[in-house]
Amino acid sequence: MSIPVPGRLAENVRQAVVQVHGSEGSLGSGVTIAVRGAHGDVITNAHVLGGSSIRIEAWDGSALAAKVVKINRSRDLALLSVPGLKASPLPLGDSKVLRPGTPVFAIGNPLGFVGAVSSGVIHNISMRRWVCADVRLAPGNSGGPLTNFSGQVVGINTMVVNGGLALAVPSHAVEKFLKHEDARNLGVIVRSVKFKRGFGVMVTGIVAGSAAERASLLPGDILAAANGLTFAHPDDLTDAIDDAANGLLHLEFYRGDMTVTRQVTANLLARSARTAA
Amino acid sequence: MATPALSKHSTIAIPVTTIQRVIAELHTEGRIRLGYLGVGVQPVAIPASLQSKIPGGAETGLILLSVVSNSPADDAGLQVGDILLALDDQKLDDSDQLQMLLRGHHIGKPSELFILRGGEPLKLTVVIQEAERK
Numbered sequence: 001m002s003i004p005v006p007g008r009l010a011e012n013v014r015q016a017v018v019q020v021h022g023s024e025g026s027l028g029s030g031v032t033i034a035v036r037g038a039h040g041d042v043i044t045n046a047h048v049l050g051g052s053s054i055r056i057e058a059w060d061g062s063a064l065a066a067k068v069v070k071i072n073r074s075r076d077l078a079l080l081s082v083p084g085l086k087a088s089p090l091p092l093g094d095s096k097v098l099r100p101g102t103p104v105f106a107i108g109n110p111l112g113f114v115g116a117v118s119s120g121v122i123h124n125i126s127m128r129r130w131v132c133a134d135v136r137l138a139p140g141n142s143g144g145p146l147t148n149f150s151g152q153v154v155g156i157n158t159m160v161v162n163g164g165l166a167l168a169v170p171s172h173a174v175e176k177f178l179k180h181e182d183a184r185n186l187g188v189i190v191r192s193v194k195f196k197r198g199f200g201v202m203v204t205g206i207v208a209g210s211a212a213e214r215a216s217l218l219p220g221d222i223l224a225a226a227n228g229l230t231f232a233h234p235d236d237l238t239d240a241i242d243d244a245a246n247g248l249l250h251l252e253f254y255r256g257d258m259t260v261t262r263q264v265t266a267n268l269l270a271r272s273a274r275t276a277a
Numbered sequence: 278m279a280t281p282a283l284s285k286h287s288t289i290a291i292p293v294t295t296i297q298r299v300i301a302e303l304h305t306e307g308r309i310r311l312g313y314l315g316v317g318v319q320p321v322a323i324p325a326s327l328q329s330k331i332p333g334g335a336e337t338g339l340i341l342l343s344v345v346s347n348s349p350a351d352d353a354g355l356q357v358g359d360i361l362l363a364l365d366d367q368k369l370d371d372s373d374q375l376q377m378l379l380r381g382h383h384i385g386k387p388s389e390l391f392i393l394r395g396g397e398p399l400k401l402t403v404v405i406q407e408a409e410r411k
Contacts, residue, residue: 060331191342193342195344202358219322219360220340220394255358256359
């Protein structure tokens with residue numbers, strides 16, 4: 001009897017999914033991705049790792065040691081190198097073209113059930129930093145792939161919210177994570193505000209020793225644009241930092257009644273924040 | 278005064294100072310008046326580089342997240358991003374303190390707000406309105 005096409009697709013995806021055992025007894029999922037810089041390596045959530053001693057179990061039952069190549073805890077992503085892993089990597093899809101109703105699979109190891117499959121649809125596209133899907137996730141799914149029905153990874157399953165909706169890191173964020181050498185930040189605590197000039201991202205705190213402090217940013221400064229991108233969404237500052245070549249930002253902001261422009265180089269995140277201890 | 282009305286799970290007592298204040302205001306005004314400024318605020322730490330500009334010093338203030346159009350704050354010229362430091366020389370460290378100061382004798386009279394705007398100290402005059410009763 002031939003396997004129905006969605007079943008065959010799910011089977012292909014299952015063979016690219018691994019169990020990730022963290023050193024503190026944590027269990028999550030991971031997926032091998034076929035993109036330059038990560039071919040054959042495993043993408044997972046940073047929160048799954050929990051330490052430096054990481055073990056992978058592949059779909060064929062092989063157990064292998066893994067090393068952290070790169071980690072971004074704020075984006076909750078980690079890239080693992082797994083020498084000897086035999087798994088067919090999956091292509092990355094385009095999370096920006098997802099629409100509510102797009103059918104998706106979530107594959108992982110929920111509650112220890114290996115290679116379990118759940119399916120559903122994209123629920124909404126209102127959260128730019130997340131893909132929100134109506135699929136069933138449970139502890140153990142974290143780090144596993146959310147795929148479209150073409151078998152492309154459109155997200156990395158990360159958490160459950162609002163009584164059961166799944167949030168996945170979008171594939172475009174995974175692509176950025178793989179492309180950039182190191183994660184950077186500005187060292188500001190911000191919140192979005194609406195004020196007389198429109199929308200802005202207001203600084204409410206400055207981290208000591210940060211790029212923001214070196215650039216003399218102050219609480220109350222309202223960031224309006226960076227590198228020509230006018231902010232219209234709370235995530236625009238984060239995106240601007242991620243996209244800035246060598247972390248160089250040309251910031252435009254309002255300070256009281258003045259409009260100010262300033263060059264600032266976003267800090268590389270500390271080594272301890274990038275690699276597991 | 279112990280009261281079960283505020284919590285089902287623990288004993289809550291209203292401080293005697295609150296009772297005295299409320300009784301005094303009921304005697305003089307016949308009602309409890311609440312002030313209205315028209316702002317949304319959040320506590321923030323004042324950077325060390327700015328603390329020396331503030332007479333008497335201040336480690337925290339209240340940053341304005343929103344200003345309601347045509348409110349007393351709007352009329353006084355307050356802007357989103359301003360940091361409130363004191364109202365009539367009384368320091369503002371948290372939003373509860375601001376709520377307390379918006380009561381009673383400040384209502385309807387010019388009050389002096391001491392703020393930071395763009396890192397510079399500034400004084401503004403605001404006339405706090407009485408909040409509408411719901």
